Amino acid sequence: MQADCADCFGLCCVALPFSRSTDFAADKAAGQPCSNLRSDFRCGIHAQLRDKGYPGCTVFDCFGAGQKVSQVTFGGTDWRRAPETARPMFEVFPVMRQLHELLWYITEALDLAPARPVHKKLRQALTRVDGLTRGSAESITGLDVNALRGEVNVLLLKAGELVREQVPGRKKNHRGADLMGAKLPEADLRGASLRGALLVAADLRGADLRDADLIGADLRDADLSGADLTGALFLTQAQLNAARGDAATRLPPSLSRPVHW
Missing domain, CATH: 2.160.20.80 (E3 ubiquitin-protein ligase SopA)
Incomplete structure (x- = not known):
């Protein structure tokens, strides 16, 4: 659940839009490659993002969704060599990112000892969400992610409350x-x-x-x-x-x- 840009096809630099602001030096539409994206899918100004006016890029985290979409969902076929994969790949990426974010939170909750009363349900949720990330592009884009997040959030809220209850005082x-x-x-x-x-x-x-x-x-x-x-x-x-x-x-x-x- 950690980003591995070496195994990703620069999806965050293409699939997502951004607007000229204090976070980004230029406008970019969803599906349009960033002007700083190199042919090897790496960022040409990665070491100078803040100096070049792209601090927004430095705070983005895909939680490993980029390499999952690139190497699992699309089996290592990149959108430049196979242009027909571009649109579905870019549509899957933001959904996959939300799924991987949920996996991150669920995994952390399972490491919280005071949250043991909800560990069984958390493990079930982990298995379910992980399974969804391994589905087809069509099944992933068809997910009701908001509903899923709502279900998982109930468990995360309870896990957090159980931990916080151990802290003395109001x-x-x-x-x-x-x-x-x-x-x-x-x-x-x-x-x-x-x-x-x-x-x-x-x-x-x-x-x-x-x-x-x-x-x-x-x-x-x-x-x-x-x-x-x-x-x-x-x-x-x-x-x-x-x-x-x-x-x-x-x-x-x-x-x-x-x-x-």
Whole structure:
């Protein structure tokens, strides 16, 4: 469930659209190759994305969906050599990415000891979703992903609650809250629910975010300098890449410190 660009046909650089903004230096329609995509499907400015005006690319994570579509769904046949595969391949990719994101969250939940009461259902969900990722292009694009996400989210929500219940004291509930630009330095957010919270440009310097549920939280440009994210629930590398931090920021062992921090 980690991206392997060497086994992908540059799908994120072609299938997805983006608009000229602070995240992207130019407009690009879905299905149109990015001007920086090379003939070997690698990015020509990968080491300079932020300097060249493409910070949005540095925070994207396909969770391994790119190589699954390229090597499994389409059996290693790339869209340049077989143009007839281009449209269905580009349609499958965003759906596959959502499925792989679910696999990422379910796998993490299965590693949470306090969530044992829902492990059986989580394992069933893992088997089901994994099976769906191995279907045909037609079956994948025909999925009702929103309904599937809703079913899995019930289990993830319960898993998060079981973990957070182990944290002593009263836990804050900021689920879905608009905390854009909020001043929260040194805030005690241990075990808090920040699911889907808007934390864009929030000041979280030195905040205690241990065991906080961060699934879907928007951390773009949030300042995590010195914050403690040890054991943070459902935190992804993409969320970290979109935020700001420093050498004192404490991270879960499964995630890496972004190079731009």
